[in-house]
Amino acid sequence: MHSLDRVDLQLLRALCVEPRSTFVALAQRLGLSRNTVQARMARLEESNAFLAFDRRINPIALGHPLTAFIQVHLQQKRLSQIVAELTQIPEIVQAHGMSGSTDLLVLVVCTDADDLFRIDGTILACEGVDRTETSLAMGELIPYRITPLLDRVTRERGPANRVDVDIDDEA
Amino acid sequence: MHSLDRVDLQLLRALCVEPRSTFVALAQRLGLSRNTVQARMARLEESNAFLAFDRRINPIALGHPLTAFIQVHLQQKRLSQIVAELTQIPEIVQAHGMSGSTDLLVLVVCTDADDLFRIDGTILACEGVDRTETSLAMGELIPYRITPLLDRVTRERGPANRVDVDIDDEA
DNA sequence: ACAGAATAGGGCAAAGTGACTAATGGGACG
DNA sequence: CGTCCCATTAGTCACTTTGCCCTATTCTGT
Numbered sequence: 138m139h140s141l142d143r144v145d146l147q148l149l150r151a152l153c154v155e156p157r158s159t160f161v162a163l164a165q166r167l168g169l170s171r172n173t174v175q176a177r178m179a180r181l182e183e184s185n186a187f188l189a190f191d192r193r194i195n196p197i198a199l200g201h202p203l204t205a206f207i208q209v210h211l212q213q214k215r216l217s218q219i220v221a222e223l224t225q226i227p228e229i230v231q232a233h234g235m236s237g238s239t240d241l242l243v244l245v246v247c248t249d250a251d252d253l254f255r256i257d258g259t260i261l262a263c264e265g266v267d268r269t270e271t272s273l274a275m276g277e278l279i280p281y282r283i284t285p286l287l288d289r290v291t292r293e294r295g296p297a298n299r300v301d302v303d304i305d306d307e308a
Numbered sequence: 309m310h311s312l313d314r315v316d317l318q319l320l321r322a323l324c325v326e327p328r329s330t331f332v333a334l335a336q337r338l339g340l341s342r343n344t345v346q347a348r349m350a351r352l353e354e355s356n357a358f359l360a361f362d363r364r365i366n367p368i369a370l371g372h373p374l375t376a377f378i379q380v381h382l383q384q385k386r387l388s389q390i391v392a393e394l395t396q397i398p399e400i401v402q403a404h405g406m407s408g409s410t411d412l413l414v415l416v417v418c419t420d421a422d423d424l425f426r427i428d429g430t431i432l433a434c435e436g437v438d439r440t441e442t443s444l445a446m447g448e449l450i451p452y453r454i455t456p457l458l459d460r461v462t463r464e465r466g467p468a469n470r471v472d473v474d475i476d477d478e479a
Numbered sequence: 480a481c482a483g484a485a486t487a488g489g490g491c492a493a494a495g496t497g498a499c500t501a502a503t504g505g506g507a508c509g
Numbered sequence: 510c511g512t513c514c515c516a517t518t519a520g521t522c523a524c525t526t527t528g529c530c531c532t533a534t535t536c537t538g539t
């Protein structure tokens with residue numbers, strides 16, 4: 138259990154703008170002392186406000202320019218076994234359990250169409266997987282972003298107000 | 309146009325393990341000189357091997373613990389107008405143009421079910437949007453990761469081999 | 480008004496950075 | 510075979526940043 142105040146949000150904002158800023162630079166930009174920035178950053182990290190660095194690595198740079206979402210339909214009681222198998226496939230970069238008709242939404246990156254076909258085959262080969270529906274991402278029309286949300290949260294809450302968070306389930 | 313060699317991949321790997329490593333630390337870990345690390349990091353950044361810092365911010369910390377994928381069906385010739393409108397919605401953190409029956413796959417984060425309902429309504433209100441299908445992410449069964457792929461790419465290519473990449477379309 | 484937390488401000492030794500040089504070792508190419 | 514080019518190494522230097530210490534001064538909620 139932790140809570141972010143307005144200054145924390147401004148810190149995150151500044152980091153989005155200039156990820157490599159030093160503590161001193163952040164302190165200057167926000168008009169705080171370096172100690173304060175340092176303490177807050179430590180707390181932010183402590184409270185899992187940051188996700189893994191993996192997210193910042195461009196799959197394109199790794200020779201995997203194609204992104205696809207694969208909807209997986211499966212026998213639900215084999216779910217954990219299937220997830221364990223899918224974890225072995227390096228091209229699967231993320232997978233969500235879903236509500237609704239699709240059980241699993243899998244995010245894969247691949248080198249080309251053949252590669253995608255191969256990966257899809259590997260998923261289908263898992264015991265308990267009924268069928269898959271593959272959708273190719275044609276373009277990232279809205280590139281991943283969090284700053285608009287950051288701004289809204291900052292604006293909505295009053296200066297001294299807090300955003301109460303329970304982050305422990307993400308740890 | 310750029311290419312990553314094995315050392316670049318190892319660098320990225322090390323960064324995933326310890327995102328806050330200094331250049332000296334990276335140099336020690338990889339058995340390189342600091343200058344080399346510094347030069348390579350500069351090249352990596354230059355060639356867009358890193359995505360925006362936004363990706364590392366945990367929406368849960370912002371009070372948005374719910375993630376949902378919304379499939380949007382729309383009149384294709386209004387696509388660009390619709391995307392422009394969706395860009396105004398801060399809870400939309402990403403959107404992909406898709407192949408197949410769904411035109412747009414939108415990733416949203418929200419505070420609770422009511423919030424999701426409201427956002428879905430906002431999307432539906434856009435001129436040219438025919439209908440939406442909302443799927444709630446029940447859990448991130450495979451948390452976003454790139455290291456397995458990193459390892460595979462490193463292993464596959466020989467020591468001196470290169471991964472040829474054209475990153476300019478991501479810039 | 481009070482207790483506890485957050486902050487500013489200062490200081491200091493250690494570490495890291497950015498920018499530069501010169502030397503080394505391959506590879507590619509004529 | 511020699512030569513050019515490039516990445517790398519190793520070293521230096523001035524400068525900045527860090528990590529950690531401390532204390533006095535606001536805030537904050539009760």
